[in-house]
Amino acid sequence: MSITFDATWWVLTLFVVDTIIRVAAIIIVPRNRRPTAAMAWLLAIYFIPFVGVLLFLLIGNPRLPRKFRRKQAAVNEYLHDTSASLDFGTLLPDAPPWFTDLVTLNRNLGAMPLAGDNDARIIHHYQQSLDEMAAAIRQAQRYVHVEFYILQSDAATDNFFRALEEVAARGVVVRVLLDHWANRGKPFYKTTLRRLDAMGARWHLLLPVMPLKGRYQRPDLRNHRKLLVVDGDVAFMGSQNVTDSTYNLPKNIRRGLHWVDLMVRVEGPVVASINAVFLSDWYSETDEILTEEIDLFSVQTGPGDLDCQIVPSGPGFAYQNNLKLFLGLLLSAREKIVIVSPYFVPDESMLLAITTACQKGVHVELFVSEEGDQAMVYHAQRSYYEALLRAGVKIWMYQRPYILHSKSLTIDDEVAIIGSSNMDMRSFGLNLEITMMVRGDDFVRDLHAVEDMYRELSRELTREEWRGQPLRSTVLDNLARLTSALQ
DSSP states (O other): OOOOOHHHHHHHHHHHHHHHHHHHHHTTTTTSSSSHHHHHHHHHHHSSSHHHHHHHHHHHHSSSHHHHHHHHHHHHHHHHHHHHTTTOOOOSSSSOOHHHHHHHHHHHHHOOEEEEEEEEEOOOOOHHHHHHHHHTTTTTSSEEEEESSSSSSSTTHHHHHHHHHHHHTTTTTTEEEEEEEHHHSSTTTHHHHHHHHHTEEEEEEEEEEGGGBOOOOTTTBBBBBBBETTTTTTTESSSSBBBBBBTOOOHHHHHHEEEEEEEEEEOOOOOOHHHHHHHHHHHHHHHHOTTTTSSSOOOOOSSSSSEEEEESSSSSSOHHHHHHHHHHHHOOOEEEEEEEEEEEOHHHHHHHHHHHHHOOOOEEEEESSSSSSHHHHHHHHHHTTHHHHHHHHHEEEEEEEEEEEEEEETTTTTTEEEEOEEEEEEHHHHOOOOOOEEOOOOHHHHHHHHHHHHHHHHEEOOHHHHHTTHHHHHHHHHHHHHEEEEE
């Protein structure tokens, strides 16, 4: 006896499968997920069921693999317990209560202790930062730790790589971490790996997406950190990758785009905190514990008097550390807030904090790029401009053909943060980031000077100009805003 399926059976089968998908989505998708992200996924699954399900299976899990999460938890516990009773320098007096509370919050969420007696010098010239890092590497006696989202051996970075080769040749241990997905397929990727091999560097790929080798997680979970540590005495961190300012991409070169970044050269006890972030990432990828080889907490007083705290964040942590840090600072401002973020896609809490600050009389400025290098993020970012302008935020557009890639936040004239984290949902929930909070008049004054330079190279976006946006731009902006919540 044969069974024949006519069109009615096919329609019925599709209807049953579609119903099962929709019911299952309501049960599975919202669990432990922000309401906006859950709603965006449900819309995708309901309007394009099969494509939506495929995308959800591919990028719907915002967490690192269980093995990574366990390692991160073990590292956090070790660092917290080991550093709890250590003296990390003399702190500045008369810290406002809100700052002390914020330091405690950071500590409870996985940050290192607040460290005093630090020096932090801002470098805002792109090539200068590469050359200063190379100069610091050449002073190494024991080890060099390199961790960058993008690491390319090209003409602009040749001095950096030659410095690594020179110290490796005289026996200095060179350890290198670079993000797999961000580098694979990029110009000079294989050339860079061959050069690392030739110098004898110990290098590993961060969060590799290699399913055939049993190494796989959501492919857009990325390690976005940028840091360099030399002998535990000097460190660099900030927003800049080790690559040419065009990223060597033909489309950027064709459009004449160049990236503008900020790096900070750090000396003092806080270097140990930056090194701890590297060591935790090294352990996550290699299972190698370097704390037995490196006396992480043998810290030395630095030449400055800044109070600094390093806040690592990412899906390896139970909570959104960087978002909570940003919110705490925004809500504590009394006079002025200046935000520099190339990709500004806030969640509801951040948008509410910024507009509330304006409404209580705080002067708020936001620096973004006039030109966009990532279409979806660019349009999602634009969808927030109307609400910001209406609240009173002054928006500065850094003029093309430059991409303002710096990431910083200053609160009044006393506290600032700088690092790798954008103020967008990706950096809050998906990327591994590193941020440094600094208290000290001199550092904030220097960062204000950089903001003044950015202001001179930018134009203000007015409400009148924004009202004249064509309808097609508004539609694209709103669609991109919906997709930005798919986490």
